[in-house]
Amino acid sequence: MCLTIISYNLIIKEAQNFCKNQLKKLFNKGRFMAITCYSLGAAEEVTGSKHILEIDGRSFMIDCGAFQGKRAEADKKNRDFGFPPEKIESVILTHAHYDHCGLLPVLVKDGYDGNIYATPATRDLANIVMMDSARIQARDAEYLAKQANKKGDKFTWKPLFTESDCAKAANQIVCVSYNRNMYIAPDVQLEFFDAGHILGSAFAFITVSGQKRNRITGKRDGVSSTSMSFWHKLFGFKTSKTKGSVVTGEAAIQNNPDDDIRILYTGDLGRIGKPIVRDPAVNMPAPDYIFLESTYGNRLHESQKLAINDLVRIVRRAIDRKGKIIIPSFAIERAQELVYYLHLLVDQKRIPKIPIYVDSPMAANATGIFQLHPECYDEETNEAFLKHHKNPFGFGELTTITSVDESKALNKKDGPMIIISADGMCEAGRVLHHLANNIGNPNNIVLLVGYMAENTLGRKLMDGQKEVKILGDLYKVQADVETINAFSAHADYKEMLEWLKKIDTSRLKQIYLVHGEKDAQEYFSKYLKENGFENTIVKYGENYTLD
Ligand SMILES: [Zn+2]
DSSP, X not given: OHHHHHHHHHHHHHHHHHHHHHHHHHHHXXXXXXXXXXXXXXXXXXXXXXXXXXXXXXXXXXXXXXXXXXXXXXXXXXXXOSSOGGGEEEEEOOOOOHHHHXXXXXXXXXXXXXXXXXXXXXXXXXXXXXXXXXXXXXXXXXXXXXXHHHHTOOOOXXXXXXXXXXXXXXXXXXEOOBTOXXXXXXXXXXXXXXXXXXXXXXXXXXXXOOOOBOTTTOSBOXXXXXXXXXXXXXXXXXXXXXXXXXXXXXXXXXXXXXXXXXXXXXXXXXXTTOSSBOOOOOOSOOXXXXXXXXXXXTOOOOOHHHHHHHHHHHHHXXXXXXXXXXXXXXXXXXXXXXXHHHHHHHHTTSSOOXXXXXXXXXHHHHHHHHHXXXXXXXXXXXXXXGGGTOOTTOOTTEXXXXXXXXXXXXXXXXXXEEEEESOTTSSXXXXXXXXXXXXXXXXXXXXXXXXXXXXXXXXXXXXXXXXXXXXXXXXEOOSEEEEOOTTOSSOBHHHHHHHHHHSOOTTOOEEEEESSOHHHHHXXXXXXXXXXXXXXXXXXXXXXXXX
């Protein structure tokens, strides 16, 4: 048995070394005469989003997310990027979730000093996400060091990054609003389109021009032969956003849209009809390649209407039992959405007035940022709130808690009440204390409203485990555990197909599936093929040629 484990570990190690060596070889080669893409995270998994786009040897990174899940394993993966940061020319950030932006401070600490492109709302939210993580890590390090000291153990663990690394990363972010096409390098244009996932979330639409085909061989000549200077292009000409993308001015003579390669990275794809944010954009020029997320590749969400009915039922049950509802929630978007819905239900008198606590300093900060970016709101939010000079994120029954003392005081208060607290997968943060204090009482309800990655405490609760470890101690799960999936910020597989059908796919050559667990991706891949969309499941470190 022991030998089997050792040999299994050896095989894994060998495989990892092989991938790393392959990557090193690719870097050492220097210039590629083609466009290639490979994934350093979110390949056959849902965290650690990191994709490298190589254009004739120049490297562009799309997202720089942290791995989450099994602590020690995630920590190791987060410390070792497996490639040199100084090779990267630019970073493009699709949105502010930790699994997409969480390692930007590490990248900067390790020597990356280039631009990080993001929408203004993403910049602001990413700043609080990175900072929050740095603070949690610093506190963890302090706590664990003290514990080790008591036992006389040696303690060497250090946080992945510090607050000053976050400040450095923030300083490298260059804001690009939605629908503002711009050159980020010679022959490389970037345009953000609304992804409808969270505030500021964007599809990164990358157009690589000058990839001319040899008229005789039909092959690309590789590095651009365009004589136009970068600066000339940057300030003088613009690509139109109509179908088939017409290039105007001098560029029309020099560049032919057929010579462009257009790559669409969805980041995370949102849903139609979500509150606050707009629906996912469908007005992009036709892409040649799509890197498509697949988190819910094998699942369908309940309808929003049924979900609201479920929420009403759960709140009423807690009121009858005088219990507490603990809702582990992402501090960004989900917390604001829950407040939005509860506000609506109280207004409509579908639920009685009940104290609601948002216990998360990060959620409080995020709410402030939501208020700063009305340019991201959908028409319904404008209609319901802005036009009536109302605050979409505040009402009488709501208390926002930031101090630790106020948070602890909630333990002593009697139900009924609703406590919304981060983090969403129950891996860190104040929600752990609320779970530890309330999970043993059958009058209470734990309401799960987000995606729970494998091996997280949230997933264990969702899977119905009767005993769970919280902050190092074992607890019996006596409280009801309820799940509402309809609040998901990710499209389900039917919604993803619907979106694909709405966009211009006249040039589409291949869809690359990323950001999904194996089962979900296999199901989704088959489903897309049955519906006429060729696709490939991206493997970690494997090289994909885009020509
Ligand atoms: Zn996301």
